[in-house]
Amino acid sequence: MSIETEHHDRPLRADAERNRTKILDAAAKVFAEQGLDATLDEVAAAAGVGVATVYRRFPDKDALIGALFDNAVDEIANLASVAPSRGNSWDALVWFLEEALQRQCANRGLREVVVGSTYALDRIEAVKCRIAPAIDLLVERAQSDGYLRTDVVGADFPIMEMMISFLGNMTATVAPDLWRRYLTIILDGLMVSRGAPSALYVVPVDTMLGEALRSAHRHARRSL
Amino acid sequence: MSIETEHHDRPLRADAERNRTKILDAAAKVFAEQGLDATLDEVAAAAGVGVATVYRRFPDKDALIGALFDNAVDEIANLASVAPSRGNSWDALVWFLEEALQRQCANRGLREVVVGSTYALDRIEAVKCRIAPAIDLLVERAQSDGYLRTDVVGADFPIMEMMISFLGNMTATVAPDLWRRYLTIILDGLMVSRGAPSALYVVPVDTMLGEALRSAHRHARRSL
DNA sequence: CGATATATGGAGGAAGTCATTCCACTTACG
């Protein structure tokens, strides 16, 4: 079932198909960087086409966003399903968190779709129903194997992911991997017990942390 | 140096002074709940006065926000200064984090002022210069006393606070204390080593976590 | 090559939001 309104049997003209791809690429880039508030004019400009061309291909903004993020959201949902095959139950959980966060931290639009948007609400809801049991399984296994503290539940994890990816989005341009630093700290807090702390992601220059804050300041209008 | 433009020697008329207070109270409430994007019309409505009355008292929105948050921001800066007197160096650090977060989590406007706003930029900058050394001191003492892992630096803490208060603001209406749960996890991750995990803030019903997410969804338009 | 359906761009309409102002009216206070 295509998302586009007019789906002919006839294929798109060659140049039109080229433009469609350019639009999707540009939209992915723009929404990842600026979030869903980005204008379709901005997307069009980034694609090197006019706005009308975007609207000819996608009935409205929601449809474009839907087409873009369906895959991405679904991919994250899948991560939880395939994680158990990744080493022991602790490693599986960590692997899932890292993979999911890597995607959400590099993509502001993705976080916004998952957390807050009214875009494709029903579809997101369906994904959530699928992802929750998979996370529960990861969590329960890591707990019964004695790795993960037993006072957390599956639902804690999407919340922690949201928290971290907020930071990730905020500092994406200045220090794209800064979030790993805090994920490590949180993971150290999630273990049942431990001796020495795990190695943190090292930030090249100490002052870069301050720079990250200042950058957030600059881009604030669009993020909050 | 007053913030208001017209500061007469003459005191305000009694009813005007009453209204000024009503406006400040209402603004505090509205900005805390909705963030700085709230309209001055909303503030006026909450105060039970007309917009013009707000403008008669404060030259513009920035001035109102400045008047409101100067104290709050300053108060947080002070927390870092007085923290050392609170028990040992670990307890001092924890006390500071809890107190600061309690304020930021209950007040969306406050986080927005600190993180991102263009409101009273210079003043915020000054506060930052004052707060950074105080935090560094807390951190260094907790490290040299062997409580706090030595691979974190002072600048990590504002970042973690931001992360947590983002969550706090998001879930403020559904579960106002939910953030404490994740602060505990992070604190457990910040200790040099530990045996059993610390007791988490317990959420009454398990499903409330999901409810928090759904609520975020609902209020998304205003938060992102 | 030339006919024609398809595709295009970017100006601009329409609808909204929100900070701020104006002014006819009201109220406190000496």
Added chain:
DNA sequence: CGTAAGTGGAATGACTTCCTCCATATATCG
């Protein structure tokens, strides 16, 4: 009771953003 001070809320104007129109351009096929 006179008047300076204060007030409400409609109106203004400067945005922003989604989306459509249509004159022009281009691919495709006989």
